[in-house]
Amino acid sequence: MDFKFTEQQEMLRAMVREFVERECPKHLVRKWDEEKKFPLEVFHKLMSLGLSGVAIPTKYGGMGGSIIDYAIVCEELARSGSWGLGSYFNAVVMYGADIILNCGNEEQKQLFLPKFAKGEMRFAYGITEPDSGSDAAAAKTSAVDKGDHFVLNGTKMFITLGDDVDYTVTLARTDKNLPKHKGLSLLLVDTKSKGYSAKPLKKIAGYTDTTCELVFDNVIVPKSMVLGGPEMINHGWELLLRTLEIEHLLVAANALGYAQVAFDDSLQYAKDRYAFGQPIGKFQAISHMLAEMAVDLHLARLSVCHLAWLKANDMPCYKESCITKLVATECWTKIALRGMEILGGYSLTMDFDMQRYLRDSFILLIGGGTKQIQKNMIARAIGL
Ligand SMILES: Cc1cc2nc3c(=O)[nH]c(=O)nc-3n(C[C@H](O)[C@H](O)[C@H](O)COP(=O)(O)OP(=O)(O)OC[C@H]3O[C@@H](n4cnc5c(N)ncnc54)[C@H](O)[C@@H]3O)c2cc1C
Incomplete structure (x- = not known):
């Protein structure tokens, strides 16, 4: 049994801790919460250190580390006490890089991973709906097959940073005739698409990010944007x-x-x-x-x-x-x-x-x- 982190992991931890001490002193973190706004320049400074790429393979522009490295960075960022800092990082890594690494096809990995490695792209995770949270597979958002694309309609609820990301990974029902867990797909929805709208909810916590209601009104999603590629249609669950x-x-x-x-x-x-x-x-x-x-x-x-x-x-x-x-x-x-x-x-x-x-x-x-x-x-x- 070996409980030691590697020398590189200790260096990574020290680097994030030093960043947090320098850029996120307690009085500023408190001020961001009071003003209900996380300063994106702090996030961009963090991204310039390359931290979002620590566990992305080198062939996609990352540093080739492991999930342990991401866990170290997440823990150290949270020690700032700033909800926004952790949340913005998660939008690049947890809902972005890791989802594409684990579920994307080669084309999607080549398209997105280099951008995540540079911290130039963020994803939201659109699973929960107004009528289904814990029972996520009861999602009603529907995606109708139109040949080379889907037409997406529905509403999502509580979506973190749904108004401040490039794509929302969206759970949608692509076949109503299949059993509950079978007819679902995960679609990569470009948030600039016509018909995509996001409204932040008023809440009592997490003031430095947004939690949004999303509406999809006839949003067009190309089949190339099915997570994992078209062969993963109906395999979203x-x-x-x-x-x-x-x-x-x-x-x-x-x-x-x-x-x-x-x-x-x-x-x-x-x-x-x-x-x-x-x-x-x-x-x-x-x-x-x-x-x-x-x-x-x-x-x-x-x-x-x-x-x-x-x-x-x-x-x-x-x-x-x-x-x-x-x-x-x-x-x-x-x-x-x-x-x-x-x-x-x-x-x-x-x-x-x-x-x-x-x-x-x-x-x-x-x-x-x-x-x-x-x-x-x-x-x-x-x-x-
Ligand atoms: C700030 C915030 C950010 C969020 N960000 C995201 C996001 O980015 N993306 C996303 O998709 N979702 C997000 N969520 C939604 C979150 O995942 C859901 O709120 C959560 O899964 C619970 O769903 P619900 O709120 O609909 O509660 P419900 O499912 O309605 O549950 C209500 C209560 O019933 C209990 N319950 C339900 N079913 C059972 C059962 N089978 N057995 C025992 N108890 C049960 C629950 O534990 C809970 O106590 C976010 C939520 C919050 C508050």
């Missing part, structure tokens, strides 16, 4: 499952980074805040809370590292991916909740970040599959 483990891993790596910053802030506060003549961290009630938070963080980190290793080595990891998504996202919420207690009255002010960590943590508890759905999948995986 299969492809969606193929992307699930990586989505779980990167969501969990994100959650781990955000949980870490919530823990660090709580610990610092417990050392700095005095009551009854001593730092509050000296009270057993507070120190035990912090000890429990350290335990949760440790277990979440082990789970993320193990999953990253399984995935990088092409080993089966469906159950582990559900466990890790559940453990890491719950860890973030639990740590932020305890952090609220430790910060006392200040936790409710906008001058401290704990309230934001708590609000934002709810997104990852839901996005990518709720905890009830993870438990259903784990139960199935253990034979129930």
